[in-house]
Amino acid sequence: xxxxxxxxxxxxxxxxxxxxxxxxxxxxxxxxxxxxxxxxxxxxxxxxxxxxxxxxxxxxxxxxxxxxxxxxxxxxxxxxxxxxxxxxxxxxxxxxxxxxxxxxxxxxxxxxxxxxxxxxxxxxxxxxxxxxxxxxxxxxxxxxxxxxxxxxxxxxxxxxxxxxxxxxxxxxxxxxxxxxxxxxxxxxxxxxxxxxxxxxxxxxxxxxxxxxxxxxxxxxxxxxxxxxxxxxxxxxxxxxxxxxxxxxxxx
Amino acid sequence: xxxxxxxxxxxxxxxxxxxxxxxxxxxxxxxxxxxxxxxxxxxxxxxxxxxxxxxxxxxxxxxxxxxxxxxxxxxxxxxxxxxxxxxxxxxxxxxxxxxxxxxxxxxxxxxxxxxxxxxxxxxxxxxxxxxxxxxxxxxxxxxxxxxxxxxxxxxxxxxxxxxxxxxxxxxxxxxxxxxxxxxxxxxxxxxxxxxxxxxxxxxxxxxxxxxxxxxxxxxxxxxxxxxxxxxxxxxxxxxxxxxxxxxxxxxxxxxxxxxxxxxxxxxxxxxxxxxxxxxxxxxxxxxxxxxxxxxxxxxxxxxxxxxxxxxxxxxxxxxxxxxxxxxxxxxxxxxxxxxxxxxxxxxxxxxxxxxxxxxxxxxxxxxxxxxxxxxxxxxxxxxxxxxxxxxxxxxxxxxxxxxxxxxxxxxxxxxxxxxxxxxxxxxxxxxxxxxxxxxxxxxxxxxxxxxxxxxxxxxxxxxxxxxxxxxxxxxxxxxxxxxxxxxxxxxxxxxxxxxxxxxxxxxxxxxxxxxxxxxxxxxxxxxxxxxxxxxxxxxxxxxxxxxxxxxxxxxxxxxxxxxxxxxxxxxxxxx
Numbered sequence: 001x002x003x004x005x006x007x008x009x010x011x012x013x014x015x016x017x018x019x020x021x022x023x024x025x026x027x028x029x030x031x032x033x034x035x036x037x038x039x040x041x042x043x044x045x046x047x048x049x050x051x052x053x054x055x056x057x058x059x060x061x062x063x064x065x066x067x068x069x070x071x072x073x074x075x076x077x078x079x080x081x082x083x084x085x086x087x088x089x090x091x092x093x094x095x096x097x098x099x100x101x102x103x104x105x106x107x108x109x110x111x112x113x114x115x116x117x118x119x120x121x122x123x124x125x126x127x128x129x130x131x132x133x134x135x136x137x138x139x140x141x142x143x144x145x146x147x148x149x150x151x152x153x154x155x156x157x158x159x160x161x162x163x164x165x166x167x168x169x170x171x172x173x174x175x176x177x178x179x180x181x182x183x184x185x186x187x188x189x190x191x192x193x194x195x196x197x198x199x200x201x202x203x204x205x206x207x208x209x210x211x212x213x214x215x216x217x218x219x220x221x222x223x224x225x226x227x228x229x230x231x232x233x234x235x236x237x238x239x240x241x242x243x244x245x246x247x248x249x250x251x
Numbered sequence: 252x253x254x255x256x257x258x259x260x261x262x263x264x265x266x267x268x269x270x271x272x273x274x275x276x277x278x279x280x281x282x283x284x285x286x287x288x289x290x291x292x293x294x295x296x297x298x299x300x301x302x303x304x305x306x307x308x309x310x311x312x313x314x315x316x317x318x319x320x321x322x323x324x325x326x327x328x329x330x331x332x333x334x335x336x337x338x339x340x341x342x343x344x345x346x347x348x349x350x351x352x353x354x355x356x357x358x359x360x361x362x363x364x365x366x367x368x369x370x371x372x373x374x375x376x377x378x379x380x381x382x383x384x385x386x387x388x389x390x391x392x393x394x395x396x397x398x399x400x401x402x403x404x405x406x407x408x409x410x411x412x413x414x415x416x417x418x419x420x421x422x423x424x425x426x427x428x429x430x431x432x433x434x435x436x437x438x439x440x441x442x443x444x445x446x447x448x449x450x451x452x453x454x455x456x457x458x459x460x461x462x463x464x465x466x467x468x469x470x471x472x473x474x475x476x477x478x479x480x481x482x483x484x485x486x487x488x489x490x491x492x493x494x495x496x497x498x499x500x501x502x503x504x505x506x507x508x509x510x511x512x513x514x515x516x517x518x519x520x521x522x523x524x525x526x527x528x529x530x531x532x533x534x535x536x537x538x539x540x541x542x543x544x545x546x547x548x549x550x551x552x553x554x555x556x557x558x559x560x561x562x563x564x565x566x567x568x569x570x571x572x573x574x575x576x577x578x579x580x581x582x583x584x585x586x587x588x589x590x591x592x593x594x595x596x597x598x599x600x601x602x603x604x605x606x607x608x609x610x611x612x613x614x615x616x617x618x619x620x621x622x623x624x625x626x627x628x629x630x631x632x633x634x635x636x637x638x639x640x641x642x643x644x645x646x647x648x649x650x651x652x653x654x655x656x657x658x659x660x661x662x663x664x665x666x667x668x669x670x671x672x673x674x675x676x677x678x679x680x681x682x683x684x685x686x687x688x689x690x691x692x693x694x695x696x697x698x699x700x701x702x703x704x705x706x707x708x709x710x711x712x713x714x715x716x717x718x719x720x721x722x723x724x725x726x727x728x729x730x731x732x733x734x735x736x737x738x739x740x741x742x743x744x745x746x747x748x749x750x751x752x753x754x755x756x757x758x759x760x761x762x763x764x765x766x767x768x769x770x771x772x773x774x775x776x777x778x779x780x781x782x783x784x785x786x787x788x789x790x791x792x793x794x795x796x797x798x799x800x801x802x803x804x805x806x807x808x809x810x811x812x813x814x815x816x817x818x819x820x821x822x823x824x825x826x
Contacts, residue, residue: 012679014680032651038776190675
């Protein structure tokens with residue numbers, strides 16, 4: 001069984017985000033980019049399934065500009081066997097990504113597609129669900145535990161829901177999206193970085209996959225959250241009550 | 252998501268800094284239940300029962316040495332002064348350098364109601380602090396190791412106010428201790444007896460910044476981290492970075508010539524400080540606030556104030572040359588089998604990473620063990636094997652992929668050459684933070700482990716680790732001996748950890764460690780300073796002629812000796 005993992009290149013989550021002054025988006029120049037943390041968790045899970053002998057190959061997929069290759073190299077250094085780079089400079093929205101993933105799955109035929117539950121840049125949380133719909137595969141979203149049963153060809157997925165855990169049993173092939181507590185991703189060790197250098201990154205374009213990239217969405221503007229106002233020290237209880245009543249309107 | 256982003260960053264990157272910051276608040280015992288809480292409470296208890304100066308005409312001074320957990324009350328040095336006959340009764344358990352009999356200099360006056368009235372005229376009511384709670388914080392250093400009993404804290408807001416305070420104190424022979432963020436490690440920033448504390452924290456404005464040359468001029472009380480964030484917005488960084496950056500102030504950094512993590516790249520403050528303004532003991536304001544990179548006119552007097560720990564004057568303003576912030580940082584965490592490999596790796600790194608190398612730090616297996624045992628959420632990046640040494644190499648440059656390729660090529664060739672046994676390269680900032688957490692967390696971990704004897708030595712690189720090995724042989728299984736530090740600057744932090752303080756262990760360490768360092772022409776204080784802890788040990792690193800000249804300079808600058816007394820130089824040489 002092959003496992004396909006989608007990895008997205010995003011602004012490193014430790015970077016302080018700055019909105020462009022013309023409100024068309026966020027500042028991307030000279031900004032540290034890294035693999036989306038949830039995608040790292042997805043890749044780690046795929047590698048663990050492979051290491052326990054339940055999968056034969058892990059394929060990492062990333063979409064976007066040429067620099068996505070850096071993110072794929074990270075994936076290969078973590079232990080993915082090979083990678084596919086879908087080369088495009090167009091803005092990609094979840095539906096386009098889902099269509100591209102479906103096209104790749106039709107070619108590669110993996111038994112499992114694992115994705116992060118969402119990317120930390122656009123916070124869409126849609127791609128996994130959409131691609132499961134397009135493929136008509138069962139889906140286990142927000143997985144906090146994954147157990148694959150090779151003989152029965154099923155995957156058991158624990159999900160953290162309000163008030164407890166929900167356990168699903170999915171027939172393979174299936175789509176799984178990963179939550180924060182699923183695992184702790186490994187570091188890229190020097191020997192693995194060395195090995196990654198000889199691994200193959202295949203380049204394809206959306207056109208070659210017969211996917212047309214378009215969007216029905218229009219980005220109106222991006223704005224910063226309002227700045228927090230400084231606090232004031234009140235001198236008496238009466239003043240506090242007055243402020244809570246007439247300024248904060250909470251009592 | 253944003254919340255997660257911030258929380259984890261906070262936890263990982265700034266946890267050590269935060270730890271220091273907590274130490275500044277009155278209730279700081281609570282967030283660090285296992286470190287120092289036990290002792291400080293006892294300490295306060297004894298002082299509150301003993302100190303009733305106004306009623307009983309008795310003054311009690313305590314120097315709490317290494318007041319860590321398990322240390323409770325073992326080494327108190329209390330001096331009871333009877334006001335009537337000026338005699339001192341000393342009670343102490345011998346604990347090496349600091350317990351050498353320190354007597355309050357009888358030529359110093361004590362603060363009178365008249366003095367307080369005068370200070371209030373200069374500063375206004377609010378900046379003259381006699382409140383016990385606030386004084387109790389300012390009287391103790393952040394490790395709760397040194398404790399004074401000052402009754403007065405002054406918070407000037409301008410150089411003129413500092414000048415007027417000092418002029419008055421000098422005429423009255425009132426001793427003063429200049430204080431910044433109070434994050435020092437050698438007792439330099441807290442009073443020993445009843446010195447007036449002059450805290451520069453209110454002088455915290457940025458005066459100017461030149462966006463072309465990167466020259467920053469600011470007041471001494473600016474907090475290092477605030478300056479760094481101010482500069483980050485302009486595309487620059489401070490040339491120094493410390494674990495204590497959230498609390499420490501630039502005036503204190505300059506006065507102690509703080510080193511830190513960027514030293515290997517940007518060098519000492521002796522090079523980065525372009526000018527400063529300092530106030531002498533007699534109130535003279537010395538304007539040396541040059542913003543020139545090159546200035547060969549006469550003696551470079553500002554250098555005397557860099558690293559003299561407030562003993563020659565109070566630094567009130569500084570002008571600093573700040574380097575541009577570079578966009579790409581890479582970090583590798585590596586394992587080496589022996590110390591020879593670490594040294595060879597350093598040489599190779601200087602050769603092959605030259606212009607991008609920004610940190611070269613090392614820690615031994617014992618330090619790693621300490622961190623893994625005592626800090627939560629830290630994992631060994633290179634499991635499962637154990638290695639004898641770990642090295643962190645950071646590069647900072649302007650081109651992400653070029654720098655990364657360069658670093659990887661260097662690492663792979665070093666691995667093939669057998670210098671590195673294994674290693675990992677951080678793939679994002681979170682991973683980089685968790686690697687730094689190991690190196691920066693040693694101080695915190697070792698404090699949680701019990702008692703600690705800390706030494707900060709400069710030694711020839713090839714001999715640097717020898718002292719750690721010899722110390723291990725000397726102390727046997729009774730103590731854990733850790734070696735870590737700034738290998739790139741040949742600066743070793745030798746920490747000896749025991750479950751509780753023990754006179755016998757201490758006698759085995761000192762003066763051996765100083766003699767050994769001196770015998771190898773090292774420095775007994777690489778970056779922490781001498782402060783109170785090592786004032787009497789200066790001769791291990793400096794010749795008697797040199798120390799004599801230092802004493803003459805001190806007399807010239809501060810004839811009454813009111814500035815930060817009992818510190819830096821041996822008492823015996825001063826009036």
